[in-house]
Amino acid sequence: MSVSESETEPELAMLDKGVPGTRPIVRVPPRGLRLTEGTDAILQSNIVGNPKPKIYWLFNGAPIRMSGPRIQMSYRG
Known part of the structure; x- marks a missing residue:
């Protein structure tokens, strides 16, 4: 399995x-x-922006579900 894609979707706002x-x-x-x-697997990245970017992890082009008993998501900042 190769996981190497991430996608940010900034919301443009004042x-x-x-x-x-x-x-x-x-x-x-x-x-x-x-x-x-x-x-x-531990997926790490450091992405900053204002407003805070929304981060989506993809596997084979499909979003990885970010909830469940074996998934832990943490944010710093």
């Missing part, structure tokens, strides 16, 4: 006080993974 938002910046791009079926 912040309070008329300050424009900033485009998403990929500080740390995701890395491709090769895994044996049944093993754990």
Whole structure:
């Protein structure tokens, strides 16, 4: 299995006080993974923007479900 795609979908909006938002910046791009079926995968990336970008992880072009007993999502910042 190779997971190497990510997609950001920024929402263009104005912040309070008329300050424009900033485009998403990929500080740390995701890395491709090769895994044996049944093993754990850790997908990491560092993407910033204002408003906060929405992040979607894809596998073979389809979104990975981000809920379930074996899935943990964390945000920093």
